[in-house]
Amino acid sequence: MSLLRLDFSLFPDASAGAEIADLVEAEWTAAHPGEPVVRRRPGTDPLPSDAWALATTAASTPEPDRTAAQREALALATRLAGELTGADAVVLAAPLYNYGVSQHFKTWVDLVITGAGGPNPILEGTPTVLVTVRGGGYGPGAPRHGWDHSTAYLTRILADVFRADLTVIERELTLAATTPGMEALRDEASRIHKEALAAARTTSLTPTAG
Template sequence: MASLLHLDSSANRSDDSVSRELTSLFADTWRAAHGPTGECGRYRYVYRDLAADPVRPLDTAYCTLGRRLERNGLPPLADVGTWIRSPAEEREWALTRSLIAGLLAADTVVIGAPMYNFSVSALLKAWIDRVGFPGVFTDPDTGASLLRATNVVVIATRGGAYGPGTPREAWDFQTPYLRTYFGKQGVTEENIHFVSVEMTMAGVVPHLAHQQSSAADSLASARAEVTALAATVGRSASRTAV
């Protein structure tokens, strides 16, 4: 059964959030393309709003458990529980394991990722740090990544412009960062898709007012890209929940 994990990480939960509008467009289009849900449905859909329901930041127990696993050759996901040595580690692992299971159960993940201070929001970073637990995406039988067939769609919004050839191109630590992170976890280059919306602050900041028409063009292209991607990404996929 096809499965979509939908994450929003904009701190702005109002209708002004561009990433929320576009992840929602993606999810609606994807669901329409995959048929009705319900007992006989053909897809599984999970939504998490990381602003309304934030992921707890890491603590000492998470690090202690992770270091123990590193020292012992990174046991597979199914064996991590046998290395837990304290109630605090138990609590940390329960939180972490449920996020990892949610990611592994999805064949497509759509992420609303606004640029905050040239990078991603702390809300998304908290999710990233937890799911990036050492060794858990390695298939113990083959050594390949368990995410090698996962599709990741990132909706990257930013108030300014960071596209190729712009003066601030090198200040973009949002999309290169996410490409590196998911690539390192084993998501393949062809399965990671970025839709960027530039100049979202053009209608808000007076000195950017002259950019309003290019901002509108960027948003219109993004809507078209999102609609096309949602109709095609993850078709004919099937994944068993972990």
């Protein structure tokens, strides 16, 4: 048994998403003592920005004609895909940045898809938890309702492309406690925070039967 833990925050040690993912990981570790946890932090240990282009061109280039950079990028893509296929459970912490998908997540996805030989269901049946956090409020009635262009994409990739057995834990208003002008939202932010932590403690990373 192994757990793959991925953090896409620029500040994973102080990340609101990492706090929740830590609880999910702790519950898994308690249920599987001594089993390995594989960690990758693309937010602070970023994947090369040109790796996807190199891996993609490598895949369509005869092996003898590939450059060293192409071979290295294709090996990285294969390794990233292998980390997913080799995991018995996965937890990802991915924040909303500038209303969209983290560039680190997008680079990772592009490389994984290349390494898997296309958009394949490489997580089919694998219990996976996506933790996604947002500094503001984006729900119905909020001034920026609909501005979250990340969560739907993250879910589409993990659940519909990779076919993970996906649970999503969301927390928003993470900046309410420290941002002037958001004082009126602090009670709501506290409630959302507590609900997210409770969800993390009770979320199972056990495969769903059937």
